[in-house]
Amino acid sequence: MTLWQELKEGTGISLSALRANKLRSGLTTLGIVIGIVTVTLMATAIQGLNGAFRQSISSMGSDTLFIERFGWFNDSHEEWQKSMRRPVISFDQFDALSRQMTLAKAMTPITGTQLPVTFKNRTSRSVSILGCNEQFVLIGANTIAEGRFFSAAEANGGRPVCAIGSAIATNLFPNMEPVGQKIRVGGSTVEIIGVMAQQGNFLGAFSLDNRVIVPLRFYSVAFHRPLDYEIQIRVASMELLEDAKEEARGILRQIRRVPPGAADNFAINQQEMFITTFNRVGAIIASAGLFITGLSLFVGGIGIMNIMFVSVAERTKEIGIRKAIGAKRRTILLQFLTEAAGICLFAGLLGLAVAFPLTLVMNQFLPATLSLPIVSLALGVSLITGVISGFLPAWRAARMNPVDALRNE
Amino acid sequence: MALLQLTQITRRYVMGSETIHALREINISIDRGEYVAIMGPSGSGKSTLMNLLGCLDTPSSGDFFLNGINVSLMDDNQLAELRNREIGFVFQSFHLLPRSDALHNVELPLIYSGMTHALRRKRALEVLDHVGLADRVHHRPNEMSGGQRQRVAVARALVNNPSILLADEPTGNLDSHTGDEIMILFEELWKKGNTIILVTHEEEVARHARRIIRLRDGLVASDEPSSGHSPVRTLPIP
Ligand SMILES: Nc1ncnc2c1ncn2[C@@H]1O[C@H](COP(=O)(O)OP(=O)(O)OP(=O)(O)O)[C@@H](O)[C@H]1O
Ligand SMILES: [Mg+2]
Numbered sequence: 001m002t003l004w005q006e007l008k009e010g011t012g013i014s015l016s017a018l019r020a021n022k023l024r025s026g027l028t029t030l031g032i033v034i035g036i037v038t039v040t041l042m043a044t045a046i047q048g049l050n051g052a053f054r055q056s057i058s059s060m061g062s063d064t065l066f067i068e069r070f071g072w073f074n075d076s077h078e079e080w081q082k083s084m085r086r087p088v089i090s091f092d093q094f095d096a097l098s099r100q101m102t103l104a105k106a107m108t109p110i111t112g113t114q115l116p117v118t119f120k121n122r123t124s125r126s127v128s129i130l131g132c133n134e135q136f137v138l139i140g141a142n143t144i145a146e147g148r149f150f151s152a153a154e155a156n157g158g159r160p161v162c163a164i165g166s167a168i169a170t171n172l173f174p175n176m177e178p179v180g181q182k183i184r185v186g187g188s189t190v191e192i193i194g195v196m197a198q199q200g201n202f203l204g205a206f207s208l209d210n211r212v213i214v215p216l217r218f219y220s221v222a223f224h225r226p227l228d229y230e231i232q233i234r235v236a237s238m239e240l241l242e243d244a245k246e247e248a249r250g251i252l253r254q255i256r257r258v259p260p261g262a263a264d265n266f267a268i269n270q271q272e273m274f275i276t277t278f279n280r281v282g283a284i285i286a287s288a289g290l291f292i293t294g295l296s297l298f299v300g301g302i303g304i305m306n307i308m309f310v311s312v313a314e315r316t317k318e319i320g321i322r323k324a325i326g327a328k329r330r331t332i333l334l335q336f337l338t339e340a341a342g343i344c345l346f347a348g349l350l351g352l353a354v355a356f357p358l359t360l361v362m363n364q365f366l367p368a369t370l371s372l373p374i375v376s377l378a379l380g381v382s383l384i385t386g387v388i389s390g391f392l393p394a395w396r397a398a399r400m401n402p403v404d405a406l407r408n409e
Numbered sequence: 410m411a412l413l414q415l416t417q418i419t420r421r422y423v424m425g426s427e428t429i430h431a432l433r434e435i436n437i438s439i440d441r442g443e444y445v446a447i448m449g450p451s452g453s454g455k456s457t458l459m460n461l462l463g464c465l466d467t468p469s470s471g472d473f474f475l476n477g478i479n480v481s482l483m484d485d486n487q488l489a490e491l492r493n494r495e496i497g498f499v500f501q502s503f504h505l506l507p508r509s510d511a512l513h514n515v516e517l518p519l520i521y522s523g524m525t526h527a528l529r530r531k532r533a534l535e536v537l538d539h540v541g542l543a544d545r546v547h548h549r550p551n552e553m554s555g556g557q558r559q560r561v562a563v564a565r566a567l568v569n570n571p572s573i574l575l576a577d578e579p580t581g582n583l584d585s586h587t588g589d590e591i592m593i594l595f596e597e598l599w600k601k602g603n604t605i606i607l608v609t610h611e612e613e614v615a616r617h618a619r620r621i622i623r624l625r626d627g628l629v630a631s632d633e634p635s636s637g638h639s640p641v642r643t644l645p646i647p
Binding site: 005017020401403 | 492494
């Protein structure tokens with residue numbers, strides 16, 4: 001008898017056994033159903049978080065350095081407090097750095113504030129206003145979708161021009177071409193010369209498209225004179241990232257008069273730090289999820305094992321008959337394994353049916369969808385649970401002595 | 410060479426400190442084409458002997474040759490294969506699978522021997538027709554009478570063309586009329602060349618056989634031709 005034939009026969013037997021005990025099988029599957037719902041939701045959520053994260057940080061660019069007073073991630077509260085006392089990064093420091101850097105492809109100082117933006121009778125209440133130089137558009141995922149970015153001449157001249165984020169374009173100009181229009185930002189009038197390409201949300205926290213970018217020199221005159229800057233540097237090439245970082249660090253230490261041996265009084269941040277932190281947090285979430293999932297599957301598996309022992313005991317005589325007419329150990333073993341796996345697979349499908357609408361709800365918050373790999377993961381896990389928890393009962397059945405089994409009533 | 414050769418066979422059951430000698434060094438030889446009844450009082454070892462002959466059990470000591478193969482040395486899986494190939498069982502309480510119809514019950518030994526679907530279906534229908542159940546093929550056991558169930562069991566026992574048909578009290582759960590019908594069926598099968606061994610404690614049933622082995626306390630008390638029949642079969646073995 002080939003394995004295929006045995007599986008086919010086993011499936012037939014287990015289907016009729018399941019049909020005969022619908023309620024009992026149904027109740028037993030509950031544990032597995034819950035387990036599979038958890039597996040599915042957990043995997044979908046993790047995948048969704050991952051997706052959201054990758055999408056968000058791609059806007060930062062992997063070859064970009066962010067020089068700020070503070071590090072993005074502090075190991076302790078004290079470190080954070082210490083960094084609060086650091087001197088600000090001034091425009092002169094940016095100027096000196098940009099003159100000395102050799103490994104930068106583009107760099108800009110950035111400052112920003114929140115202001116309402118108005119076009120005719122339409123207003124966006126709280127918009128990020130960024131002041132920077134003309135090289136901003138060369139850094140990270142910043143690109144122009146329509147029109148153009150401001151030129152070096154416009155930046156140096158402090159012209160009242162701007163590029164707007166795609167959200168501003170849709171909100172203020174629902175059926176009109178924004179380029180060439182004049183908007184009011186705070187108390188000033190600014191001409192739109194370009195629209196930035198859409199970038200989406202940053203970690204679901206704020207929109208990268210709800211902003212207006214103006215020349216820094218105009219910003220200082222029209223809004224306020226910035227005290228502290230962030231400097232963004234796009235390095236010449238990915239391979240030079242570490243070299244560029246060291247170069248910037250050396251120059252800044254000198255400019256900011258950090259004594260030799262003392263710690264930096266500024267931070268050079270990069271995308272990679274986000275990835276490291278995210279992976280660490282992700283691993284914690286995943287292992288917590290795995291634990292919960294494992295626990296519910298374990299409980300479900302015990303239920304299956306229990307019911308399979310009952311099933312084997314009930315069908316002792318059937319096992320005797322089958323052995324008497326030539327069923328081998330393997331045949332009986334497979335019969336009961338197929339049954340356990342069948343119950344669990346059914347539970348897995350049920351679990352997926354329950355999880356599916358929940359993933360749709362989840363989709364409102366995360367880019368999470370029930371993907372094919374997750375479906376196969378869920379079914380695979382339920383199959384394995386079935387095989388593992390069915391093994392002991394099936395083994396007991398397979399080893400039964402036919403004479404004793406036949407005598408059973 | 411005899412089809413079945415039992416030499417100095419014993420079967421002991423150990424129960425705690427007690428040892429029960431169900432069979433004590435018995436010697437029996439049965440040839441192909443014989444029709445044997447095994448008789449004896451309750452507890453004399455009939456079922457124990459039957460289980461050994463049917464390769465469901467192995468002896469505690471002694472040699473048992475079936476078709477020249479030493480069964481005493483076989484493991485579980487080899488015994489299963491041997492039963493599938495060489496033995497057809499008919500039990501007192503039928504022992505059919507309750508959720509399967511007659512056809513599937515009869516097909517089962519062929520499934521275990523690995524026959525393809527089409528072939529085994531054909532063969533199973535053939536045998537069911539032969540025991541007179543062509544019109545009950547898709548009935549489940551609980552939809553059939555006792556006599557019909559036992560016919561299904563006989564069909565299942567025959568479907569693999571076994572060397573031996575073993576029946577333990579085949580008429581025990583049947584009324585005398587249907588019991589007679591089964592015995593007529595056995596008679597036909599024997600005349601076609603099947604080897605039949607049956608256990609019974611009814612003299613009437615035993616009289617159908619051509620040879621009667623009587624057991625007492627695990628020993629062969631007598632082994633002689635059945636009265637009213639000649640010990641030698643009249644038909645040639647096909
Ligand atoms: N599994 C077992 N464990 C212990 N003792 C057993 C077992 N099977 C049979 N015996 C004992 O072996 C002896 C022979 O039993 P067996 O079943 O062969 O008798 P029998 O001739 O078939 O009787 P009956 O006509 O009542 O069916 C009895 O004393 C019985 O108690
Ligand atoms: Mg008995």
